[in-house]
Amino acid sequence: MTHLSRRELLRSAALAGIALPALSACATPSGGASPAAPAAGVTSAANPLGLVDSRPLEIWIFDGGFGDAYAKNIHEPLVKARFPKLEIKHNTTKEIAKTLQPRFAGGNPPEFINNSGANAMDFGALVQDGLLADLTPLYDAPSWDDPAVKVRDTINPAAIELGSYDGKPYVMNYASTVWGIWYSQKLFEAEGWQPPRTWQEFLDLCETIKKAGKIAPFTYAGKHPFYIYETILTLAAKIGGKDVLKNIDNLEDGAWKAEPVTQAATAFVELGAKYLLQGTAGLDHVQTQTAHNKGQVAMLPCGSWLENEQKDSTPADFGYAMFPLPDFGSSDALPYGTLHSRPGEEYVVPAKSANPQAGLEYMRAMLSKEGAGKFMELVSTLTVVKGAGEGRTLKPGLQSASAALAAAGDNVVWFLFRKWYVEMHDEVAAASGQLMNGKLTVAQWADRAQRKADSIKNDSSVKKFTR
Amino acid sequence: MNHGRTRFVTGFLSIPVALYLIYVIAPYAQAFYIALTDWRGVTATPRFVGLENFRRLLDDDVFWRAVGHNLLLLVLMPLLTVTIALFFAFLLNAGGRGGTGGVWGSKFYRVVFFFPQVLAVAVVAVLFQQVFRPDRSGMLNAPLMALGFEPIGFLSDTGVALWAILGVLVWQAVGFYVVLFSAGIASIPRDLFEAAAIDGAGGAQLFLRITLPLLWDTIQVGWVYLGIAAMDVFAVVWVMTAEQGGPDHSTTVMAAEVYRTAFGYFKFGYASAMGVVLFFFTIGFAALALRLSRRERIEF
Numbered sequence: 001m002t003h004l005s006r007r008e009l010l011r012s013a014a015l016a017g018i019a020l021p022a023l024s025a026c027a028t029p030s031g032g033a034s035p036a037a038p039a040a041g042v043t044s045a046a047n048p049l050g051l052v053d054s055r056p057l058e059i060w061i062f063d064g065g066f067g068d069a070y071a072k073n074i075h076e077p078l079v080k081a082r083f084p085k086l087e088i089k090h091n092t093t094k095e096i097a098k099t100l101q102p103r104f105a106g107g108n109p110p111e112f113i114n115n116s117g118a119n120a121m122d123f124g125a126l127v128q129d130g131l132l133a134d135l136t137p138l139y140d141a142p143s144w145d146d147p148a149v150k151v152r153d154t155i156n157p158a159a160i161e162l163g164s165y166d167g168k169p170y171v172m173n174y175a176s177t178v179w180g181i182w183y184s185q186k187l188f189e190a191e192g193w194q195p196p197r198t199w200q201e202f203l204d205l206c207e208t209i210k211k212a213g214k215i216a217p218f219t220y221a222g223k224h225p226f227y228i229y230e231t232i233l234t235l236a237a238k239i240g241g242k243d244v245l246k247n248i249d250n251l252e253d254g255a256w257k258a259e260p261v262t263q264a265a266t267a268f269v270e271l272g273a274k275y276l277l278q279g280t281a282g283l284d285h286v287q288t289q290t291a292h293n294k295g296q297v298a299m300l301p302c303g304s305w306l307e308n309e310q311k312d313s314t315p316a317d318f319g320y321a322m323f324p325l326p327d328f329g330s331s332d333a334l335p336y337g338t339l340h341s342r343p344g345e346e347y348v349v350p351a352k353s354a355n356p357q358a359g360l361e362y363m364r365a366m367l368s369k370e371g372a373g374k375f376m377e378l379v380s381t382l383t384v385v386k387g388a389g390e391g392r393t394l395k396p397g398l399q400s401a402s403a404a405l406a407a408a409g410d411n412v413v414w415f416l417f418r419k420w421y422v423e424m425h426d427e428v429a430a431a432s433g434q435l436m437n438g439k440l441t442v443a444q445w446a447d448r449a450q451r452k453a454d455s456i457k458n459d460s461s462v463k464k465f466t467r
Numbered sequence: 468m469n470h471g472r473t474r475f476v477t478g479f480l481s482i483p484v485a486l487y488l489i490y491v492i493a494p495y496a497q498a499f500y501i502a503l504t505d506w507r508g509v510t511a512t513p514r515f516v517g518l519e520n521f522r523r524l525l526d527d528d529v530f531w532r533a534v535g536h537n538l539l540l541l542v543l544m545p546l547l548t549v550t551i552a553l554f555f556a557f558l559l560n561a562g563g564r565g566g567t568g569g570v571w572g573s574k575f576y577r578v579v580f581f582f583p584q585v586l587a588v589a590v591v592a593v594l595f596q597q598v599f600r601p602d603r604s605g606m607l608n609a610p611l612m613a614l615g616f617e618p619i620g621f622l623s624d625t626g627v628a629l630w631a632i633l634g635v636l637v638w639q640a641v642g643f644y645v646v647l648f649s650a651g652i653a654s655i656p657r658d659l660f661e662a663a664a665i666d667g668a669g670g671a672q673l674f675l676r677i678t679l680p681l682l683w684d685t686i687q688v689g690w691v692y693l694g695i696a697a698m699d700v701f702a703v704v705w706v707m708t709a710e711q712g713g714p715d716h717s718t719t720v721m722a723a724e725v726y727r728t729a730f731g732y733f734k735f736g737y738a739s740a741m742g743v744v745l746f747f748f749t750i751g752f753a754a755l756a757l758r759l760s761r762r763e764r765i766e767f
Contacts, residue, residue: 097730104509122733125507222623223709279608282601282623282709291602423732430715439625439715461505461516461734 048141049357056087057358058110062117065305066379068092074374078365097121109350111359128463132170133349138360144368159343159384172363173343176382178304178401185319195323202326206275209298216277216297221285225433231301234340235264235325237413241333245415250466251457256449265442272436281437307397308380320397337407342414343384420465427452502739520740533719545693547637552644557674560652581642592706595635625717644689651685691756721745
């Protein structure tokens with residue numbers, strides 16, 4: 001029997017204290033080789049990606065506008081039905097980066113992440129460091145519904161293109177967002193107002209609404225000026241063509257000072273000076289959207305998630321609908337109906353997770369007709385899966401967005417710097433807020449955006465992307 | 468014998484010292500090292516870039532604005548808080564007739580003043596977001612708008628936002644210092660006040676000639692605390708302001724920039740460099756404050 005004297009006890013405690021520093025290494029990037037991606041299982045017709053069902057599939061869903069019910073009630077049961085032995089661990093968070101970034105740094109990321117929201121991880125940083133799984137095997141795999149058709153051929157090709165970095169797909173874009181100016185069909189019909197087709201009609205409509213005196217013509221989420229710079233850039237693209245936005249994304253010299261950008265910004269400054277809801281600058285998106293629902297303001301720019309986000313506070317007969325930005329002038333480079341829309345809502349499979357094939361398989365299930373169609377109905381948004389809405393009942397706002405997107409055809413524009421260079425997004429947003437409040441001139445606004453673009457261009461620690 | 472005692476003490480102290488090294492000193496050391504890399508927070512192998520981050524920091528307008536805001540708060544927040552708290556504490560304790568007690572209802576006020584202290588910082592920030600709302604639902608703007616005035620953009624006007632933040636900080640801090648100074652005043656012998664009152668001193672004289680000098684030690688302690696609090700206004704700024712430190716960087720502070728750079732832009736190396744600068748600012752302030760507060764005690 002060992003009997004510890006008091007002194008021996010203290011001595012061993014001291015030794016334990018000395019041993020502890022080894023633990024402190026956890027906080028810093030730990031050196032050493034990272035483990036190679038685990039081998040795939042046997043592939044078969046039923047399991048084309050070679051998922052190993054003895055290892056769990058850990059899923060992280062961003063709890064935002066879409067909630068997480070779609071994963072729990074639609075996609076997970078879908079996968080579970082085909083792979084009954086696979087254990088699915090469902091997780092949800094509003095703080096993706098805070099929760100998962102340490103796990104990347106620690107080398108044990110989960111299998112599937114919905115990297116979204118204000119606290120999403122930086123895709124650029126993840127791709128730069130090779131931490132995301134290449135999605136090529138997924139897109140080349142047979143589709144969930146028809147083994148004769150590849151997944152690649154069942155979805156909007158822009159979704160693959162936009163999720164690619166230097167030509168390789170790493171990010172699956174699932175939902176398609178359509179941006180536009182939103183209004184209440186009920187209100188417009190009651191007042192005899194028409195969605196404008198030209199900028200002059202737009203200004204006239206604002207004037208009519210203002211004169212009526214009951215309701216403010218226009219607002220945007222002043223606390224999140226992204227909503228207004230999104231509109232400015234879309235109008236700029238309509239005036240000057242798709243290259244206007246491409247140059248901005250590619251950090252071209254003087255891209256922000258191009259004439260169409262200036263024209264669009266000037267147009268919105270004039271609109272803002274006369275027709276904004278009082279207090280707009282200090283309101284956030286929920287507050288402006290609530291004002292819209294309460295009939296305090298007639299129009300606001302937003303994306304097609306609006307209807308779903310507001311579903312609990314919208315009057316039943318409100319009748320959400322959207323119209324595309326009106327024609328600015330007769331020399332617009334892109335025709336009436338041009339929309340800002342792009343596949344969005346990103347999902348990734350970390351390359352160094354324990355069972356990446358399961359993450360890819362889960363994506364394959366999401367891209368099935370059933371997975372996408374039910375998702376569309378539940379969260380009222382379009383998906384990148386072709387024909388997913390067939391036979392589904394859509395809410396009026398989604399119908400309107402869907403029709404606008406169909407009418408736009410190829411005249412769809414987008415910009416990506418918001419994802420690629422978050423810093424630039426923040427700077428443009430901050431400057432745009434000041435622009436709308438009359439604290440900056442259009443020239444000063446463009447200067448600031450350009451200066452930020454130039455500084456990112458010269459920052460060796462930030463990986464650059466082009467499109 | 469003596470040898471054994473040394474070993475005993477060493478053994479006993481080694482655990483807390485080790486814990487301190489691991490959980491306090493080591494993270495600092497790591498931050499200093501990360502500041503010399505361009506680590507983006509997701510890899511295991513950061514690239515060493517030397518003092519590049521610090522060089523870039525010199526040209527970072529936004530960071531220097533944040534430093535400016537911190538310095539402004541460092542001066543104004545303690546000044547306003549101490550002044551107001553002193554005034555209240557004096558009224559509560561010696562503001563009555565003849566300097567012998569507080570004003571009428573002082574027991575009630577004592578409790579009310581302390582209320583804000585009980586609320587969590589995040590709650591205070593959310594609360595004031597609503598108070599400052601620039602539409603008819605805003606507590607301050609509703610009456611203005613009802614009278615036909617333009618609403619004030621407390622949090623949306625770049626010229627006003629920082630002052631609104633300062634107001635909230637002072638509002639929250641005053642209660643605690645009222646209590647602290649009350650305790651200080653209570654320890655001043657009553658007869659001093661009575662004697663002065665009999666000699667014909669009024670309220671102002673009682674305050675300036677008796678309360679203030681005898682309370683000096685307590686005020687200095689409060690000053691140091693408030694200075695540290697002013698360096699640490701991150702939570703209020705982050706929760707309350709648009710664009711978290713906005714609009715247009717008009718309310719941002721050093722800690723907010725560190726957080727944004729690290730968790731918004733994933734530039735952990737650059738953010739650590741900011742953190743190192745913040746570290747030296749804080750250490751500098753603490754050293755200065757401790758030095759200035761060295762003073763002879765007054766014996767009653």
